[in-house]
């Protein structure tokens with residue numbers, strides 16, 4: 001018996017219960033999703049796809065995977081679904097590997113503009129295996145399709161990514177489709193962050209405009225940690241071999257045996273996301289984000305906010321993350337477009353409403369939470385990041401110890417704990 005690990009799991013459950021999770025890529029799954037994840041399906045090997053496995057004993061696994069695929073196709077209105085990717089990053093790499101030869105040109109939104117690492121960032125293998133061209137947002141923080149067109153004409157990508165990790169605006173899938181068409185590129189939408197909102201039809205779907213969709217299953221979709229690759233009719237029309245290419249990209253290209261317990265949990269999450277209550281949930285995510293944005297004097301068109309903290313001082317993202325965490329509010333530090341500070345010590349924070357909304361919080365609660373956030377952010381004044389880089393590490397250490405002693409922060413933490421405890425965690429309490 002690993003008492004230590006079970007004790008730590010209990011502690012993490014308690015941290016989640018009394019804290020406010022505002023990282024926009026996090027969420028709480030249902031009890032049924034947890035049940036499937038913790039089931040004996042984890043014991044099975046099933047390399048291959050339904051009806052074509054490399055191991056025996058897969059009749060039941062075949063039915064589970066086929067059901068997950070059916071539910072995915074139905075929910076998103078696509079023709080085919082691969083539900084085996086271990087997570088979002090390998091799903092994206094499998095798409096690149098399936099559709100583009102190594103050394104070929106891919107294009108995506110840069111990390112600093114709100115794209116994901118796997119869309120061709122320098123630190124990601126996607127830019128080492130492929131020639132990655134990155135487009136940036138303009139001064140207004142939005143993607144400028146004229147710039148994307150110019151880059152596409154110049155570099156003739158084989159594949160264009162359209163997706164977001166820290167971009168609080170609606171994506172113009174139709175505009176991207178024109179660009180992809182003009183250069184003959186595959187267009188792939190990575191809807192990892194917004195797939196729950198797309199499934200619930202509260203944000204526009206890319207289905208009619210793109211060839212392929214990738215999504216993690218653990219963000220707004222509220223499933224287990226995993227991912228899916230969805231193939232549209234448009235994709236099949238463009239390339240009749242596309243499904244086989246993508247399947248091969250996943251297995252045997254990149255992965256071995258699928259995680260069948262995760263596949264089952266994905267199927268359950270997809271079923272849950274097709275219920276009317278899920279649409280209400282998705283609508284509430286957006287309403288909550290609007291209230292939060294108004295209170296924090298910023299704008300959003302989806303579930304996430306990118307807060308530029310420059311009005312409080314220089315390079316305050318890390319300090320804000322630390323101070324808010326001490327207050328029981330979890331966010332992540334994030335670069336803002338054209339960040340004058342640095343990627344590690346950025347000028348902003350990213351926060352969102354999916355997890356809080358899963359706990360039943362509504363507009364009134366957002367106002368309350370925003371007032372705590374504003375109060376904490378005010379405390380950052382005077383704690384500007386040192387311009388001299390070697391001083392930064394010690395500065396942050398000193399900042400953390402000072403904040404740990406801050407009496408008002410301790411009080412806020414107590415207030416947050418009492419408040420959060422009134423909103424149960426779905427997977428721990430529901431039936």
Ligand SMILES: Cc1ncc(COP(=O)(O)O)c(C=O)c1O
Nearest residue numbers: 087088089116164165190192216
């Ligand atoms: C848009 C997008 N794509 C892909 C990923 C990668 O997912 P994972 O962390 O499961 O590898 C993320 C995760 O944050 C994401 O936001």
